[in-house]
Amino acid sequence: MLRFLKKQAALVWAKLHVKAAQKYKDNAPKDQERLLKELISKAEKTLFGRTHQFEQIRSIKDFQKRVPLYDYEALRPYIEKVKRGQSHILWPGQPQYFAKTSGTTSGSKYIPISHEAMPYQLGAAQSAIFHYIAKKGNADFVNGKMIFLQGSPHLDEEYGILTGRLSGIVAHHIPSYLQKNRLPSLATNTIEDWEQKVDAIVEETETQDMTLISGIPPWLIMYFEKLTEKHGKKITHLFPNLQLLITGGVNYEPYREKMEELLGKPVDTIQTFPASEGFFAFQDDYTKPGLQLLTNHGIFYEFIPLESYGKPDAPRLSLAEVELEKDYALILSTNSGLWAYSIGDVVRFISLSPYRIVVSGRTKHYTSAFGEHVIAYEVEESMKATAEKFNAQISEYHLAPQVSPAEGLPYHQWFVEFEREPSDLDAFSTELDKQLRSRNSYYDDLVKGHVLRPLVLTSLQRNAFIEMAKSQGKLGGQNKLPRLSNDRKIAEQLEPYTIP
Structure with missing residues (x-):
């Protein structure tokens, strides 16, 4: 009862x-x-x-x-x-x-x-x-x-x-x-x-x-x-x-x-x-x-268009001024005393009645070593579409630029830990590159213009990300590995776990 x-x-x-x-x-x-x-x-x-x-x-x-x-x-x-x-x-x-x-x-x-x-x-x-x-x-x-x-x-x-x-x-x-x-x-x-x-x-x-x-x-x-x-x-x-x-x-x-x-x-x-x-x-x-x-x-919110974030004349929009399907840096003023505070998250509105958002990335977590400004939302959607097409299952991944390769053009390097590998890794890599190019026109232009070569996919051992976090003393707690970097600090930590 x-x-x-x-x-x-x-x-x-x-x-x-x-x-x-x-x-x-x-x-x-x-x-x-x-x-x-x-x-x-x-x-x-x-x-x-x-x-x-x-x-x-x-x-x-x-x-x-x-x-x-x-x-x-x-x-x-x-x-x-x-x-x-x-x-x-x-x-x-x-x-x-x-x-x-x-x-x-x-x-x-x-x-x-x-x-x-x-x-x-x-x-x-x-x-x-x-x-x-x-x-x-x-x-x-x-x-x-x-x-x-x-x-x-x-x-x-x-x-x-x-x-x-x-x-x-x-x-x-x-x-x-x-x-x-x-x-x-x-x-x-x-x-x-x-x-x-x-x-x-x-x-x-x-x-x-x-x-x-x-x-x-x-x-x-x-x-x-x-x-x-x-x-x-x-x-x-x-x-x-x-x-x-x-x-x-x-x-x-x-x-x-x-x-x-x-x-x-x-x-x-x-x-x-x-x-x-x-x-x-x-x-x-x-x-x-x-x-x-x-x-x-x-919490009072302001929103800065991501393409303007960091510029001295960046507009600060109120809720009444936002648009659908645009990426905004999230700015807070709170009843704890944070004022016009940039928290570092990027959001995208998918509805204005009511106001619904998706978190599309971080202001500091992006890849733009060549001016492409690839954000987390584009990367995650590209990986999701590719994995579905090839019936692959992904445990975790990280994207880093390779600016100075030993030979050939620079490229994006994807470190991927598969739970279930695709039958054809080369075809998977080609499709992943295609998906990202369809979502980011700047990246597409760089590949078309032979500034970058198509992405390079590097497979990792099982539990690579867990083992790397453990070696850094960052397992659990509030530690979250960024999926994108603008340098190779995390990439270098993942290198020991690559599959030859």
């Missing part, structure tokens, strides 16, 4: 939530303008607000004139003041948390999370689940076990502020009604070594009635592979009541085929777009592509 009541309550809550959320979808541009004014008003007396004359800002255009673009390095002097214990620097008071992330040029980054922002991180995840329940008309999974593959919940106190990985911070705020069914245990979750942690999770969960599993795709695959190796069963045979996967962190599509093979049969999937800086979007309709942009969750 209790199980029935729990399920029915979830159905009622979900329908009410989705009905209330509809008004935000309908009024997104106006809500965004109102939200910016609220953020400005709240932070007017902070050091950042006084420096940028927030008291004189009356519109989006005023804001853009007075507040230039910031990245972490530009914002670092303000964050250093917060770390020294000063208050009212970027946002009133002090942050509730620092989400500590690993940077490339900046070393460790300390991303402030305010008391106001934390409920939005949790609320967005809850909203994603409610939208699924309402659309599916079923909430059976609430009575089973749920696993969240995440970073350690251990928090340190640095500079008087609790500090840790975002997923670890969120773990301390899981609602009590979910704690009873939630796995893994705290002891297992705090294991730092990722391989040991996954082994422990397997032991804790292999006999449980798992109904919901959440994590970024590479973590899920590693977990599923260990279960399959141990039991010789597909995941849906091992967990017959598994109903829902929730993923985020990286694009799910390149991993879909491998996931479905491990699962054994289709399982409903919700894709999300969370980050330490905020929770930006989730799949509000699991039957349709694209993620609904969250326009009422404490």
Whole structure:
């Protein structure tokens, strides 16, 4: 009886939530303008607000004139003041948390999370689940076990502020009604070594009635592979009541085929777009592509056309000004005190009613050694189409330019780890090059003009990417290998794993 009541309550809550959320979808541009004014008003007396004359800002255009673009390095002097214990620097008071992330040029980054922002991180995840329940008309999974593959919940106190990985911070705020069914245990979750942690999770969960599993795709695959190796069963045979996967962190599509093979049969999937800086979007309709942009969750968005990003006169567009099927660098102003902040993600709108996006790449993850500016979305779509045509299955891959080959013209080198190789690698390589040329006219021109030769495909040993990450101490955690580079640093690390 209790199980029935729990399920029915979830159905009622979900329908009410989705009905209330509809008004935000309908009024997104106006809500965004109102939200910016609220953020400005709240932070007017902070050091950042006084420096940028927030008291004189009356519109989006005023804001853009007075507040230039910031990245972490530009914002670092303000964050250093917060770390020294000063208050009212970027946002009133002090942050509730620092989400500590690993940077490339900046070393460790300390991303402030305010008391106001934390409920939005949790609320967005809850909203994603409610939208699924309402659309599916079923909430059976609430009575089973749920696993969240995440970073350690251990928090340190640095500079008087609790500090840790975002997923670890969120773990301390899981609602009590979910704690009873939630796995893994705290002891297992705090294991730092990722391989040991996954082994422990397997032991804790292999006999449980798992109904919901959440994590970024590479973590899920590693977990599923260990279960399959141990039991010789597909995941849906091992967990017959598994109903829902929730993923985020990286694009799910390149991993879909491998996931479905491990699962054994289709399982409903919700894709999300969370980050330490905020929770930006989730799949509000699991039957349709694209993620609904969250326009009422404490974040004001601006969008810079990717072809203009980095230029001094680059336009900063509001939500009302974006167009379909164009790539934009995502810029944030948040209720944690990040202002006109370039997060580094590139998004593309596939719907304007409601506003739905796909994450099409990173501003720093591209290949343009010859001016072609190939982005992740083009690469992923090219690989997907080619793999489908040749019935191949890809575990992982990386694209790097070869600017100075020993002989012949320069080229793009693709390092590919196959789960299932095509019967003809040369034909596969030719088709992959054709697919990329059809999606990027600049690359096509370079090949036609004999500036570049067609791509070179290099096959890698099984588990090459896992072994490389392990050798670098970057297995698990928040480490995500970029699929594209503009240099050969990652390519050189992959060289030892090539198949002769």
